[in-house]
Amino acid sequence: MAEEYQAEGTKDRKARSQWRRMWRRFRRHTLGQVGGIIVIFMFIIVFFANFLAPYNYSTQHRDYSHAPPTRIHFTEDGQLTWPYVYATEKGYNEYYEKVYTQDKSKKYPIKFFVKGEKYSFWGLFKSRIHFFGTGSKEAPVFLIGTDMFGRDLFSRTLWGGWISLTIGPFALLTTLIIAIPIGLLSGYFGGWVDMLVQRITEVVMAFPKLPLWLALAMIVQGLPSAYRFFFIVGVFSLVDWTALSRTLRGMVLSAREEDYTMAASAAGAGSGRIMFRHILPNTTTYLIVVSTLQIPIWIIAEATISYLGLGIKEPQTSWGLLLSQANNLESITSYPWLLTPGVFIVVTVLAFNFLGDGIRDAADPFTTVGGR
Secondary structure (H helix, E strand, C coil): CHHHHHHHHHHHHHHHHHHHHHHHHHHCCHHHHHHHHHHHHHHHHHHCHHHHCCCCCCCCCHHHCCCCCCCCEEEECCEEEEEEEEEEEEEECCCCCEEEEEEEEEEEECEEEEEEEEEEECCCEEEEEEEEECCCCCCCCCCCCECCCCCEHHHHHHHHHHHHHHHHHHHHHHHHHHHHHHHHHHHHHCHHHHHHHHHHHHHHHHCCHHHHHHHHHHHCCCCCHHHHHHHHHHHHHHHHHHHHHHHHHHHHHHHCCCHHHHHHHHCCCCHHHHHHHHHHHHHHHHHHHHHHHHHHHHHHHHHHHHHCCCCCCCCCCCHHHHHHHHCCHHHHHHCHHHHHHHHHHHHHHHHHHHHHHHHHHHHCCCCCCCCC
16 A cells, blocks of 8 residues: 555656746747637636626617727827717718718726716626716717617627537536436546447547537527526537547546556545546546647637527627627628627637647657747
């Protein structure tokens, strides 16, 4: 038993040394660091969405349907000045199309920490303080315009990020809960257990993902948005656990023949202890890498389902649902700001991919990072 504890202590020291080497290698990966910073920034602005957004995500400004982005002025008479906007007036042109003009006789400075609509900050407390605004209904600030109902697209994009960003980690967590035990059991015990698990895995992998997502999403059309969110997470997990499970099985097949595994078995350790205390920690690096690369796939999947009208429903919002308003050429040419949620999707997916590449290169001792 003393030899087992000594072996565990040596393994722990090696693990800590490995993590330090990974961190040093990751610090030399520029794109990986940029991706990590963008991901952290995205989660921060989504977490403070109610405070950063000038309006509630469901507030309708009926006089500002499809209003273009508000023009913020930074100069006056050729001189730099505090940012301000003019009052907005609605009218119609000769084609009976709505046009919005500036009333330059009414100037409103941009204020920070202004009082606005009441909101609840994650159920902890209620407040009326918003990060910026004018404090006047005559001069609303729509940073990226409004939608067909006059709702501020910037506020809805921030709030929609809560769905689009968190659905990936939630789906990842449930996928790991399913895939890790199955992969460990299949690889460690082998025999009929491995045979049964692999045949079930192959049956699940035989189903095409997108049609299966759409079919399962149709089932929850009558459910509230909160239940629909968790059901979509469950759908992603039930479909995507197979690849992770099979890869983990292969790693377990190799690890169970290693000296540390055989030593633990000879010392009297049970199967559960060997699998979760000795084998699983050695797959941590792979699990982290695959996690950062899998999350953007689920972000795109949620956007696809919501874009097709089978995901999150009004009045809740997500980036995919917002992007569905720009589903024809007329909307894109007349209201190009409706494509802005797509920019958030692209930037976030690229950031996760850069972060995943950085972690993968840092975890691979045979990869040259930063040209060194």
